[in-house]
Amino acid sequence: MSGDHIHPAPTSFLRKHVFSTDHKVIARQFMWLGLIWLLIGGGMAMIIRWQLANPGLPVPLLGHLLWPRNGGAVPPDSYNTLFTMHGTIMIFLGLTPLLIGAFGNFCIPLMIGARDMIFPTLNMLSFWTVVLGAGVAFASLFVPLGAAEGGWTAYPTLSSTIGTPGSGETMWAIAVFLIGASSIMGGINYITTVIRLRAPGMTYTRLPMTVWGLVLTAALNVLFLPVIGSAMILMVLDRVFGTTFYVPASMTQGGAGDPILYQHLFWLFGHPEVYILILPAWGIVVDLLSFFSRKPAFGYKVTLGALVTVTVLSAVVYGHHMFTTGMTAMLGESFMLLTMIISVPGEILFFNWLHTLWRGSLRLTTPMLFAMGVIFVFGLGGLTGIYLATISTDIFLHDTYFVVGHFHLTMAASSLFGAFAGTYFWFPKLFGRMMSEKLGKLHFWATIIPLTIVFCTMFISGWAGMPRRYYDHTDSAYLRPLQHLNVLTSVAAFVLGAAQLIFAFNFIKSRWWGAKAAMNPWQVGTLEWTLSSPPPHHNFDTIPVVLSGPHEFSHPGLKDRDWLPQTEAAPALPPGAAAPHAAPAGTRA
């Protein structure tokens, strides 16, 4: 518990770079871990799309290496493994470490004016627990009978020993438990740090919204990851010790459990998980839109209220994933109503984002483009969510590609765009070098266009009745006419995948050979930009005193610049000037 005084910087290699308790080092560790797993999980998506476009044809490059006995084509059980591990990896090992692990660790102490997390050792433990979980998940790919095949939702009976007899599914459950434990440790640290270590003057309404998004995510992590942890314990007991919690009587003699019980536990966690991934992205978007519109974020407190409302509501809507389980009409309609209510705070966020942009002096940097990309893709995903929240349409669309398109746009693409925006934005502070803007913009356009095609064509095929998780759709006569659409989706997916190599190249190149970053290259006022790039081991020589909010741009009282560091008080208004929040035209930079 010592994030509030100066420690001597460690000198040994191991303490400095491997078992470090410095939040900035842990953030970079999380970032590398997340990016590497995004590459692996994304590669799996490419193979899945290959199989969907060319069922039974050998996968180019990798096919003969991975499945020599099948002539290089994906065998059905490996296809199940691919989509299961793709989902698991992208959510638990890609986006979670990147958005929450990397940005949570990096931004929270720097943005609130602290020298480190409040429990630095717990922080280190959190990273190495996720490494352990990742190791178990990776090892499960090589056990006899293969890795998990039950889908990322791992519904029994698919995930029971009858559905997947191999030990891969058990290892999957253990990996999820470990990764969840890591997130809980992180969550405890984030919440306690923000409550206890804010610099003097850093009131709750002066916190950058990035910090708020991360804190709300931490709250959801702390409350709901134990639920999935418990669900995994029951699954492991069922699989290893022969208990029958999820095993219905019809399946084994003496079984008296209920597979639907698992679905309740899974979605009680699973729905908040969507918001666990999206809230940090939303927080980043609120800040970046203000930073690059050179205007205060419109309606800070209302945005905050909307974020809190979404967080609370996310805990009470999970039943909309289970409309087809035969729940009573009253329960189903209640969940439908609660789900619909989420669109109210959702609309408030959109309104405030757009109003932040309105008449701003937009600087279309790469982080800004990705932040605006979040608005676009989340808009598409959010609007299609209405069809899935409505029982009558959901029962028709359930388990089709419509659902795949919807959740990829909301939780996958939006969070990924948020993560990209954050990476481009904080890269100078993380590594002390600038990422290439030219390559960054190329990456943005080469991502958003194919991404929109990939997931919007999925809406069409899903609406036409194409089910998820089928190994070969061309087996069914009614799905054959959709094959040209699948080919289009896959081609767009390959372009999308290739575009990420631009990012990888840019990241590696800029990390070691990029231009040296100045202290405040984006000209913004939050506390991390008052430090050198990268900041020293103990962050702040003296703990700063905070005198203004995070978004004080284009204040009429400012003379030579249009931003105000949070350590400075807002200057007096010149006589006759409008209040700063009205953002008069004359103050454009």
Next chain:
Amino acid sequence: MTTLAMTVAREPRRYQVNTTLGMAIFIGSWTMAFATLFVCFLFLRHREPVWPPVGVMLPSLPLAATGTGVLLLSSALLHAAVGRGRIGAAGLAPLWGAALALGALFAVLQTWLWLDVWRAGFHADAGNYYGLFYMLTWFHALHVLVGLVALGWVWAGILRGRVGVLRLSPALATSIFWHFVDAVWVVLFLGIFVL
């Protein structure tokens, strides 16, 4: 970490608040894990027409009741120990040691409870009654073990003068965790043996 060599510097008061708050958030979080398992217990139990099912040998109620009493006494002694620690009065070390000993006694009683039914052939795969019984008691016992290790570690610190009135936060955190483990057991005891 504060190093205490010959003279022990008083830890800042805010350290105790930090530790207590972090522990409280963890307890709030982990309550969800136990609550989930307990709700599963209630859910599966209410699917059965008769509970306990016909033909199962019930685990020993006197043994479990004794264990409950032992654990509650352990918590009470620990509370008293922390009270002494706060004001620097004598008695912190013996009271803490007694709480630790009672915790260990609970672990012994639990093992006895399991061996009893295990020897009679009621294993985890003997239907939902025993599946749930072992699931809840095993998961709780894991926390008892963690608690015992923590209690022992802090006790060693107390005996060596590293934990005490000047540096109480390790004792505070451990005692909060131990009270949580005890409170969970009371709920499990009521659920499994009384209701």
